[in-house]
Amino acid sequence: MDKLSLYGQRLAALRQELEKEQLDAWIIPSSDEFHSEYLPPQSRHMTWLCGFTGENGVVVVTRDKAVTFVDGRFTVQIRQQAPESLFDYEHIHEVSPEKWLANHLPVGSQVGYDGFLHSARWVRETRDCLHHSQLTLLEVGDNLVNRIWKDRPKAGNDSMILLETAGQTSRGKRLEIAQILKEKQCEALLITHPECTNWLLNIRGRDIPCTPLVLSYGLLKNDGSMILLVDNNKLPDSFAAHVGEGVDVSEFSRLSDVLESLSGKTLLLNPDETPDRLYQQVKAAGIIIRDGKDPCLLAKARKNEEEREGFRRAHIRDGIAMCRFLAWLDREVTAGHTHDESTLADKVESLRSEQDLYLEPSFETISALGPNAAICHYNYRYSQPRSLEGESVYLLDSGGQYLDGTTDITRTVAVGRVSDDFKTLSTLVLKGHIALASTRFPACGTTGLQLDMQARLPLWMHGYDYDHGTGHGVGHCLGVHEFPGRFSNRFNSDPLEAGMVMTIEPGYYRNSEWGVRHENMYEVVPFSVDGEIDTLGFRHMTFAPFDNRLLDRYLLTEHELDWLNGYHHQVYEKLAFYLDEPDRQWLKDACQPL
Amino acid sequence: MDKLSLYGQRLAALRQELEKEQLDAWIIPSSDEFHSEYLPPQSRHMTWLCGFTGENGVVVVTRDKAVTFVDGRFTVQIRQQAPESLFDYEHIHEVSPEKWLANHLPVGSQVGYDGFLHSARWVRETRDCLHHSQLTLLEVGDNLVNRIWKDRPKAGNDSMILLETAGQTSRGKRLEIAQILKEKQCEALLITHPECTNWLLNIRGRDIPCTPLVLSYGLLKNDGSMILLVDNNKLPDSFAAHVGEGVDVSEFSRLSDVLESLSGKTLLLNPDETPDRLYQQVKAAGIIIRDGKDPCLLAKARKNEEEREGFRRAHIRDGIAMCRFLAWLDREVTAGHTHDESTLADKVESLRSEQDLYLEPSFETISALGPNAAICHYNYRYSQPRSLEGESVYLLDSGGQYLDGTTDITRTVAVGRVSDDFKTLSTLVLKGHIALASTRFPACGTTGLQLDMQARLPLWMHGYDYDHGTGHGVGHCLGVHEFPGRFSNRFNSDPLEAGMVMTIEPGYYRNSEWGVRHENMYEVVPFSVDGEIDTLGFRHMTFAPFDNRLLDRYLLTEHELDWLNGYHHQVYEKLAFYLDEPDRQWLKDACQPL
Structure with missing residues (x-):
């Protein structure tokens, strides 16, 4: 099938989903739930929908229009990849997706998004921006593109790598960061950068291209113990011995249960980098949120x-x-x-x-x-x-x-x-x-x-x-x-x-x-x-x-x-x-x- | 009289005023109502009260304590000038006056200040800070030090200087800034920097040391007309001809009347640099405030x-x-x-x-x-x-x-x-x-x-x-x-x-x-x-x-x-x-x- 028919069909299918959900637009960023610089195949929603393979872009699909937003690095590439008869092109620094929506949608329109793919800060600011133009930002609960992406690749199942040459034990690192949490009077830290969970546990993986990571979240407590949220199947037998005492493993789906245990406690997290869906779960669990950078970032650097x-x-x-x-x-x-x-x-x-x-x-x-x-x-x-x-x-x-x-x-x-x-x-x-x-x-x-x-x-x-x-x-x-x-x-x-x-x-x-x-x-x-x-x-x-x-x-x-x-x-x-x-x-x- | 008795008497007199006003503390900054870097004699409240002559400091007087706050440049000088048996010393970057007050005053205490000597932003932030410790920041309406400063010098009455070598007419400058106001959709600009009024009107004066200024405020409208708030006695006969058409002069005391005329209009001002008293008058006049820098500052530079x-x-x-x-x-x-x-x-x-x-x-x-x-x-x-x-x-x-x-x-x-x-x-x-x-x-x-x-x-x-x-x-x-x-x-x-x-x-x-x-x-x-x-x-x-x-x-x-x-x-x-x-x-x- 040629590009035009292919992307035309996909847009049509997405518009049917918009209609089902009574939405007037859907926002698809080139990002995943782990801020990955290089996306794994199953997270390339924007590529699947319009062909664009660059590292940074957004596509917005309304009932009758589809618009791509990229920065100066990709203005040539987007025109080669996303057919111009289907897509309009905007420079993201000149017209942001939210500004475009505010200018083009009729009052009362509803705009959908996937809460895992946007940070809590983005959702708050975008909601405010759309609200000014009497538009509503709505989370649907799943990703409309996933519903229609029939042959969506499965996440990789490469085994975790246990890094022997990290120069510091996981326990040593965890106690060091735990001390910072104590000084900040926080009971725990929500880690949403897989680079930080991988650094903290001296593990690596092959889940995305170019960066040897195991995709995972983590919850580090101020006693140095940690819960790693990860696909259990990736764990080698020697994982527990490698990371040392105090590390529990849990499936992503059990995040709510994990958070329940922190109800009433103070949790350090960065709303700029925490997926909104996680942020909402943290709030729903009655946890006190302390805004701040993940201290692992500096320690790791x-x-x-x-x-x-x-x-x-x-x-x-x-x-x-x-x-x-x-x-x-x-x-x-x-x-x-x-x-x-x-x-x-x-x-x-x-x-x-x-x-x-x-x-x-x-x-x-x-x-x-x-x-x-x-x-x-x-x-x-x-x-x-x-x-x-x-x-x-x-x-x-x-x-x-x-x-x-x-x-x-x-x-x-x-x-x-x-x-x-x-x-x-x-x-x-x-x-x-x-x-x-x-x-x-x-x-x-x-x-x-x-x-x-x-x-x-x-x-x-x-x-x-x-x-x-x-x-x-x-x-x-x-x-x-x-x-x-x-x-x-x-x-x-x-x-x-x-x-x-x-x-x-x-x-x-x-x-x-x-x-x-x-x-x-x-x-x-x-x-x-x-x-x-x-x-x-x-x-x-x-x-x-x-x-x-x-x-x-x-x-x-x-x-x-x-x-x-x-x-x-x-x-x-x-x-x-x-x-x-x-x-x-x-x-x-x-x-x-x- | 020796320093100790002199400043001791002055502190005692100020404490009587505190009692009259049922205040627990009074804040005296080394500043005037014009952000002057070099204060005129009548505005050296801090010098009069404690002897300190440096450019930057604050003194706080409570019922039983007096504390000075200066930065690293003046930590030696303050000890030479303010007697240590009367004054405590704090480094202003280590302990700010508001933090000190929050830590030392009992819950329910009232702290007074002169609204002309602090910016609107300072008042807002200090009020919030004190409020956290259940203290109240109160404006009294006048300056308690002025009440007891019997031989306070009068403001200088040197005549205004008309600057002939400014390279651009006042009208030209005013129209240029007026254009910026139009672009910002503001009807007028409140000018609280005398450097800006003096630049805009090609005038100078001898009101303060080291900077040849006429102390004044201004209100520039977006048609280029302007009201100068200044001591009328300083105006030379040829003022009107010098500044060109569209400039009215008013006494400081008539500021409220001047502001009345802007009710419902949008006024550009910078809350970081506008004395809180002026800011309150602007609000009371029903003017819409647009936060922003005074565009004269860049044009003048x-x-x-x-x-x-x-x-x-x-x-x-x-x-x-x-x-x-x-x-x-x-x-x-x-x-x-x-x-x-x-x-x-x-x-x-x-x-x-x-x-x-x-x-x-x-x-x-x-x-x-x-x-x-x-x-x-x-x-x-x-x-x-x-x-x-x-x-x-x-x-x-x-x-x-x-x-x-x-x-x-x-x-x-x-x-x-x-x-x-x-x-x-x-x-x-x-x-x-x-x-x-x-x-x-x-x-x-x-x-x-x-x-x-x-x-x-x-x-x-x-x-x-x-x-x-x-x-x-x-x-x-x-x-x-x-x-x-x-x-x-x-x-x-x-x-x-x-x-x-x-x-x-x-x-x-x-x-x-x-x-x-x-x-x-x-x-x-x-x-x-x-x-x-x-x-x-x-x-x-x-x-x-x-x-x-x-x-x-x-x-x-x-x-x-x-x-x-x-x-x-x-x-x-x-x-x-x-x-x-x-x-x-x-x-x-x-x-x-x-």
């Missing part, structure tokens, strides 16, 4: 020594795979083999998968040639992949999930003759990277917002900039985008702390021509200096050569040259041993001082 | 070409005075004359006062020798002034109000042998100054919070920092501290814009030994670059030499040396012509390339 050691080992293996790939690519280019973006992405993944403890990519690989590299979030899967033929540069942003760490690296490399203009911009971007990576800053209270401009200044001085953040925190065999660490020019009040693991990834994008990004990962470490205040700085985690052919050495200061040559010296020292000829010779050449 | 030209001329005259002072100081040191901090401050003021269009200092001069320079907000008036004898460095932070502009400059100079350690730190501070002053940044949306770290980084790299902002906006013959422009590591979402005038003033303070600060003023100007985005940068306004004797040239990069030598070249070019020998020769020497 400060990696312990064993986690950092794991990260370092994973980065050596990842560096080996990257060097093999980059050496292979150079040879293939020389040989005139014209691989396309898809083949190149497959090649780097296959080299990573040869490495120990590798699980999967840590995000969808950006494999972009020539003008495609100018699109920050380019995805060759939804485009016509370009091939090496006739191109000048290749941008590869990729990473791996390993049981002992997570990687994220971007290299931009020459695959043809590059222009002087490109070299200038590529060098300015590297100058920014070096400036931020060389910064020492007060250990107490410095935010990524304060440091972000270091990476932009060399571009600013020449009248250029890039329209994305400069870096993000990375989880330990968890999400590749981990809060609260963040280098960004958006407001951010969470300070950087020792033990965080961060990317630094400035870039520059010449529209329709080419793009460049230089990305490494760093651990935030204390630096001893002679002065009066404790300072932090960054220590290399990523090891793989930057492409010297893209740099103009006369734009680099002595300090910057020393940094680059010193880094390449380290890369060679760390990786050469593991590479066979001719890759070793390639690395030697690539690491020659500039 | 973006100086027009004539204002900037005035600033530049004022800075030449100010530079002449500064050079004469610095040359004189060097000669006096050589001659072994041991002036003290007070004499030195008087000398620089007297040299400024010889200059055309000079009005007064733009803030209380910081004249600090040796260890006193380590105190950021040192005030020799409330200390035992040190003299030049045996000291190594002198820090002078001073400025002038001229009819065509306002200045603010800090120079740190050698008055003896300086240590290598001092030279290192002094050079690091200058490196930070140069880094920020050399920055180009996106014209759209860049905040001072993003740029602030540029000035700190050279210190951070060596483990040092300073505990104050890096710079502030400066008004045009108005407040020397002007919002919204600000370089600070505190949250600040207002972007820098072309036409703003800013200080850059990093420093470093070695406790009990010495301090250094290098401060110049800059205008924010567009820079043309070859790139893709519009950028802004800084252009020198201040001209006076930095003291090369305090610098270690081997710590300066080639760019920094070029910047410093280029600046000194400009200083000589601009000022030499106006100086007589031997000051000219002194300047020539001071401006020699390092």
